[in-house]
C-alpha cells in the first residue's frame with residue numbers, strides 16, 4: 538500500500554482563508570479588527586524567523602499585528618509589566634510570548650501572567666485545566682492543527698485507537714486530551730514505554746512528537762493507519778553536498794508511507810498548520826471577547 542500524502546501546506550492555506558473571511562466579516566459587521574501581540578525576548582535566530590512569519594501571516598489575513606522585541610537582559614518585572622499592559626489593551630485579542638525565554642526568566646510565571654482569554658498558545662495553566670476537563674479553552678496550536686487534519690481525513694474519530702508518542706506539555710499531552718475528547722481510545726507512549734513498537738502497531742491514529750529523527754519505522758505502523766508526524770529534525774545530508782542538511786520527521790517516511798493509509802510529510806505537513814491555528818485562535822479569542830459566535834471549523 539502507498540499512503541495518501543496529507544498536504545499540510547494546502548490545508549493551512551484553507552484554514553488561513555477561513556480566518557480571513559471571518560476577520561473581514563467581523564470588520565464589516567462589528568467594526569472589530571482582531572489583534573495579535575507577539576513578544577520576543579532576545580535574539581535567538583530561529584525565534585526571530587518564527588516571529589517574522591507570524592507577523593506577516595497575521596497581516597495577510599487582515600488582522601493587526603503588534604510585535605514587541607525586547608533585549609535579552611529584560612527583567613522579569615519589565616516583561617510582566619508589558620504583559621499586564623497587553624492584558625488590558627482592548628485592541629489586543631491574542632498574546633503570544635515566544636519560547637524559549639532566556640534562562641533568567643521563569644517561563645511558567647510569564648505564561649501564567651497572560652490573561653487566559655488572550656492566551657492563544659493555550660499554555661496557561663487555566664487553559665490546560667479547561668482542556669483536561671473538556672471545557673471551552675484556548676487549545677495549543679500544533680495539536681489543534683493535527684486534530685483538524687485528522688478530522689478532515691477520517692471524519693469521526695470515535696472509537697479509534699490513537700497512540701501519541703511523546704508527553705510534552707505543548708504537543709503530546711494536549712494532543713492526547715483532544716483525541717480523548719473526540720472519543721478515541723488513547724495511549725501515550727514515551728521514553729520509558731515498554732514494547733513501544735508493539736504499542737504503535739495497535740494505532741489506527743499514530744501521532745509522533747518525539748524529536749528523534751526517523752525513529753518510528755514502517756514496521757511499527759499498522760497497515761492503513763493515519764500517521765501524523767509532528768517532529769522537525771535537521772540532519773546532515775551528505776548526498777546534497779558537504780555541510781548540507783535536510784529536515785526529517787520523527788517517522789521514517791520512506792518505509793512508513795508504504796504501510797500507512799495516510800501520512801503527513803516533513804516538511805509540509807504539521808508545520809504549516811501551527812501558525813494557521815495561531816491565527817484561528819486569535820479570531821476565536823476576538824469573537825469570545827465580544828460575545829460573538831465563534832467561527833465554524835476553526836476551533837476544537
Ligand code: NDP
Pocket residue numbers: 679702703704705706707708709726727728729733746747748749767768769770807808811
Ligand atoms: P519534547 O522534547 O518536549 O518531548 C519529547 C517527548 O518524546 C518526551 O515526552 C519524551 O519522553 C519522548 N521521547 C524521547 N525519546 C523517546 C524515545 N526514544 N522513545 C519514546 N519516546 C521518546 O519535544 P516536543 O513535544 O516539544 O516536540 C517534539 C517534536 O515536535 C520535536 O521534533 C519538535 O521540533 C517538534 N515540534 C514541531 C512543531 C510544529 O509546529 N510542527 C511544534 C512543536 C514541536 P520522556 O517524557 O519520557 O522524556
